[in-house]
Amino acid sequence: xxxxxxxxxxxxxxxxxxxxxxxxxxxxxxxxxxxxxxxxxxxxxxxxxxxxxxxxxxxxxxxxxxxxxxxxxxxxxxxxxxxxxxxxxxxxxxxxxxxxxxxxxxxxxxxxxxxxxxxxxxxxxxxxxxxxxxxxxxxxxxxxxxxxxxxxxxxxxxxxxxxxxxxxxxxxxxx
Numbered sequence: 001x002x003x004x005x006x007x008x009x010x011x012x013x014x015x016x017x018x019x020x021x022x023x024x025x026x027x028x029x030x031x032x033x034x035x036x037x038x039x040x041x042x043x044x045x046x047x048x049x050x051x052x053x054x055x056x057x058x059x060x061x062x063x064x065x066x067x068x069x070x071x072x073x074x075x076x077x078x079x080x081x082x083x084x085x086x087x088x089x090x091x092x093x094x095x096x097x098x099x100x101x102x103x104x105x106x107x108x109x110x111x112x113x114x115x116x117x118x119x120x121x122x123x124x125x126x127x128x129x130x131x132x133x134x135x136x137x138x139x140x141x142x143x144x145x146x147x148x149x150x151x152x153x154x155x156x157x158x159x160x161x162x163x164x165x166x167x168x169x170x171x172x173x174x175x
Contacts (some may be wrong), residue, residue: 009039011088014107014144018114021136023071029132030120032069040065040074044046048074052094062090067120075120077107080163087146090146090163093120100124102166109150111141116152122165123156 011019020038024030041050045060064077064086073095080090091103091110101124104110113123117132131151141149160167 009064009145011036011038011043011066012107013088014111014140017140018111018137019066020026021140023119026108031117031134032121033050033067033075033114033119034156035067035075036065040151045076050093052098066171069093069095069119069121073099073121075103078102078166080166082113082141090166091120092166093124095121095124102156102159104155105162108145108147109155109159111137111145112147113152113155115141115149118152118156118171128153163173 010016011106015035016037019035021035023033023035025032042060045063045065046058047060048065049058049060049063050056062077065074066077068076069075073093075091075093077086077089078092083090085105089107090105091101091107092105094100102122103120104113113119113136115138117134117137118126118129122129130150
C-alpha cells in the first residue's frame, strides 16, 4: 500500500472551499456530489473499502474520502504517487454499484473538472458530457488551481491514461 504522510483529516483550503458549495443535481443534468467538511476517518474509510470490495483484509490508508454522490459512491484522494503531497495525488471515484475510475490527476485539475460542470460520478459514468461551466466553481478554481484550465473530458482522459493501475488494482482487490 502507498505510504501516507501523516494522518491529518482536515481538508486543504481548496477542498474546504468546495465543501461550502451547494451542488445542484438538477434532475440528472447537474452535479451529483455532496462534499464533506473533513476527510472521513481512517476507520470509516477502511470499513467502507472492505464492504465495497468484499475483502476483509484491506485497509483504507491510501485514500482520503472527501465526498459522495447521492447513492453513497465515494470521491477520494488516492495516494498513487508515493512521496508526493496530497495536492499532487489523483482524485478517484468508487461508486455504490462498483463503478470506479480516476477523475483527475491532482486536486488542481479536479477543481477545473468541477468548474466545467462535471462531478466525480459523472466523470466515471459518462465518456462524453456537455460542458456546463459553473461561475461559482470557476471562481473557486481560479483562486486555488495551479494547473491551466482544460475541458473536463481532456483532463479526465489524461488522468485515466496516467493511472491505469487504479482501476486494475481495484478490480484485483475485489477478487
